[in-house]
Amino acid sequence: MKPLQGRVWKFGDDIDTDLIIPGRFLVLEPSEIALHVMEGIRPGFAELVGEGDIVVAGDNFGSGSSREMAPRALRKVGIVAVVARSFSRIFFRNSINVGLAPVECPDAHVIEEGQSIRIDFDRGEVVIVETGKRLVAVSLPDELAAIMEAGGMVEFLRTRVNGSQP
Amino acid sequence: MAMTLAEKIIARGAGLSEVFPDEVHWVDVDLAMIHDSGGPRRIWPMLDDLGVGVWDPDRVVLVADHYVPAQDTGAARILQTTRSFAAEFGITTFYEAEGISHTLLVEKGHLRPGMLYVGGDSHTCTGGVLGCLALGMGSTDLLGVLVTGRTWLRVPHTIDVHLEGSLRRGVTAKDLMLTMIGEKGMAGAVYRVLEFSGPAVSAMSIDERSVLTNMCAEIGAKTGVIAVDEVTISHFQDLGIEVDEGPSSDSDARFLETWHYDASETVPVIARPDRHDDVVPAADFDNTPIGRAYIGACTGAKYADLAMAAEVLAGRRVARGVVLQVAPASVGALSRAMADGTAQILLESGAQLLSTGCGACPGIGSGVLGPGEVCISTTSRNSRGRMGSPESKVYLGSAYAVAAAAVAGEIIDPLTLMGVPA
Numbered sequence: 371m372k373p374l375q376g377r378v379w380k381f382g383d384d385i386d387t388d389l390i391i392p393g394r395f396l397v398l399e400p401s402e403i404a405l406h407v408m409e410g411i412r413p414g415f416a417e418l419v420g421e422g423d424i425v426v427a428g429d430n431f432g433s434g435s436s437r438e439m440a441p442r443a444l445r446k447v448g449i450v451a452v453v454a455r456s457f458s459r460i461f462f463r464n465s466i467n468v469g470l471a472p473v474e475c476p477d478a479h480v481i482e483e484g485q486s487i488r489i490d491f492d493r494g495e496v497v498i499v500e501t502g503k504r505l506v507a508v509s510l511p512d513e514l515a516a517i518m519e520a521g522g523m524v525e526f527l528r529t530r531v532n533g534s535q536p
Numbered sequence: 537m538a539m540t541l542a543e544k545i546i547a548r549g550a551g552l553s554e555v556f557p558d559e560v561h562w563v564d565v566d567l568a569m570i571h572d573s574g575g576p577r578r579i580w581p582m583l584d585d586l587g588v589g590v591w592d593p594d595r596v597v598l599v600a601d602h603y604v605p606a607q608d609t610g611a612a613r614i615l616q617t618t619r620s621f622a623a624e625f626g627i628t629t630f631y632e633a634e635g636i637s638h639t640l641l642v643e644k645g646h647l648r649p650g651m652l653y654v655g656g657d658s659h660t661c662t663g664g665v666l667g668c669l670a671l672g673m674g675s676t677d678l679l680g681v682l683v684t685g686r687t688w689l690r691v692p693h694t695i696d697v698h699l700e701g702s703l704r705r706g707v708t709a710k711d712l713m714l715t716m717i718g719e720k721g722m723a724g725a726v727y728r729v730l731e732f733s734g735p736a737v738s739a740m741s742i743d744e745r746s747v748l749t750n751m752c753a754e755i756g757a758k759t760g761v762i763a764v765d766e767v768t769i770s771h772f773q774d775l776g777i778e779v780d781e782g783p784s785s786d787s788d789a790r791f792l793e794t795w796h797y798d799a800s801e802t803v804p805v806i807a808r809p810d811r812h813d814d815v816v817p818a819a820d821f822d823n824t825p826i827g828r829a830y831i832g833a834c835t836g837a838k839y840a841d842l843a844m845a846a847e848v849l850a851g852r853r854v855a856r857g858v859v860l861q862v863a864p865a866s867v868g869a870l871s872r873a874m875a876d877g878t879a880q881i882l883l884e885s886g887a888q889l890l891s892t893g894c895g896a897c898p899g900i901g902s903g904v905l906g907p908g909e910v911c912i913s914t915t916s917r918n919s920r921g922r923m924g925s926p927e928s929k930v931y932l933g934s935a936y937a938v939a940a941a942a943v944a945g946e947i948i949d950p951l952t953l954m955g956v957p958a
């Protein structure tokens with residue numbers, strides 16, 4: 371997978387999907403929902419971020435409900451990856467399916483808000499651009515990298531529907 | 537090779553004789569569940585985009601539970617889409633407002649021991665109560681399953697959760713799970729399967745057991761499982777369904793850890809706002825007034841929960857200034873409560889009866905909280921804004937604790953109202 375580089379927005383532990391997209395917004399259309407992303411913890415987030423930005427968080431990111439609008443909304447406002455010490459498993463799956471890279475990085479807490487980081491998937495590392503510090507990241511198993519590389523589950527299925535088996 | 541219950545089900549699904557933790561496999565799915573919130577309205581456009589239909593309409597259960605009954609035109613539109621989807625794709629089993637998906641799948645006999653079952657909801661893990669592997673996923677994962685009948689799984693490690701002793705009267709599976717989550721934290725079992733066993737589990741009804749597997753979502757687990765025993769077999773007998781014992785863990789299976797809990801020492805506990813792992817004994821509360829008491833959700837409004845509430849509320853009235861709401865988890869639970877007088881006790885105490893469905897639990901349906909409201913609830917989550925306004929506060933407890941608080945007007949130890957020595 372191609373490396374990604376972007377500006378960091380930092381969050382803490384146990385950021386659940388109710389904080390990422392509160393349930394009361396789920397009745398809205400996806401594009402409107404995205405305007406409320408992170409409203410439960412940082413109101414106004416959608417206006418602050420830009421394409422290519424990266425969210426960094428602590429343990430158990432994306433816990434709670436199975437709502438896929440959480441990673442979808444993050445992607446929609448421009449976030450390309452979430453680097454966290456650990457993920458809730460449904461959020462991890464959902465991210466791969468919607469093309470938002472979930473990067474498990476046990477030392478994610480040393481990264482600071484506003485820094486730039488470079489994620490090198492093939493080497494399994496995250497580099498803090500300002501300091502040159504290298505952090506170990508867990509590589510995605512090949513089966514899952516295949517889905518990410520296809521651009522998410524829909525594109526992955528499209529190749530399958532057209533004949534080739536995963 | 538010795539395997540755990542979860543590993544055996546995954547091995548069968550993958551067509552392999554054995555599997556090992558952390559391997560990733562593609563597996564065949566036996567049954568899939570989708571609901572009105574994450575189902576048709578999200579999946580249909582993707583099916584159209586791919587130009588394909590559903591792999592097996594007999595193996596898909598569709599449930600409208602989050603937006604029933606419609607509160608506004610947005611919700612009404614979501615329900616219209618859900619119904620049209622059922623018709624368009626010939627989905628054999630479609631329930632609308634008959635109950636919450638997880639309760640229905642258990643009650644209606646859709647799940648069988650040994651099944652590999654996936655659902656588009658994080659509390660799908662509830663189904664593990666019947667000895668199957670029940671896995672919650674998001675919409676696009678379910679799209680993949682609906683199109684191909686397959687999905688990928690990372691083989692999880694299993695933790696053996698051994699529940700010794702027996703619960704005292706007034707103490708519940710909810711108290712056990714909150715105690716465990718309070719101790720281990722919200723991420724206490726991330727990626728793991730919890731397999732519950734021991735005398736305290738054997739003594740529980742299916743309703744109570746299903747709280748153990750349901751709240752696996754709150755400790756971050758992949759799912760929870762309970763191997764088939766006489767209680768499971770008689771549950772199926774009542775439904776007129778013959779089942780065999782299904783898979784169970786080998787005695788020398790590789791468990792990652794064993795957790796021991798003594799149910800006899802468990803006390804009624806409450807999770808404080810806004811974290812369900814901030815858990816303290818109900819007896820420690822002093823002067824915490826509440827204005828709303830909510831008995832609802834797949835976690836806390838099955839028949840057993842309604843009966844617990846009635847045990848406390850019989851001959852008592854809800855305190856002035858408190859609104860007690862009951863949203864039964866299924867029509868089945870409500871009919872049982874109507875047949876044996878439980879429902880009458882609830883109504884006579886002053887409870888409002890809401891429709892069967894998710895209701896206020898996800899902050900979508902009837903009974904949501906306004907700014908400044910303080911609620912005690914039988915649901916499973918209380919993060920900020922979960923049940924409505926971000927300015928509201930939600931405490932979590934058992935149906936006994938919620939009923940006791942409704943009577944007292946503040947959080948109290950339910951045992952004090954039940955004449956059980958502390």
Ligand code: SF4
Nearest residue numbers: 659833834894897898
């Ligand atoms: S009742 Fe609550 S926890 Fe259960 S499925 Fe509905 S929203 Fe989820």
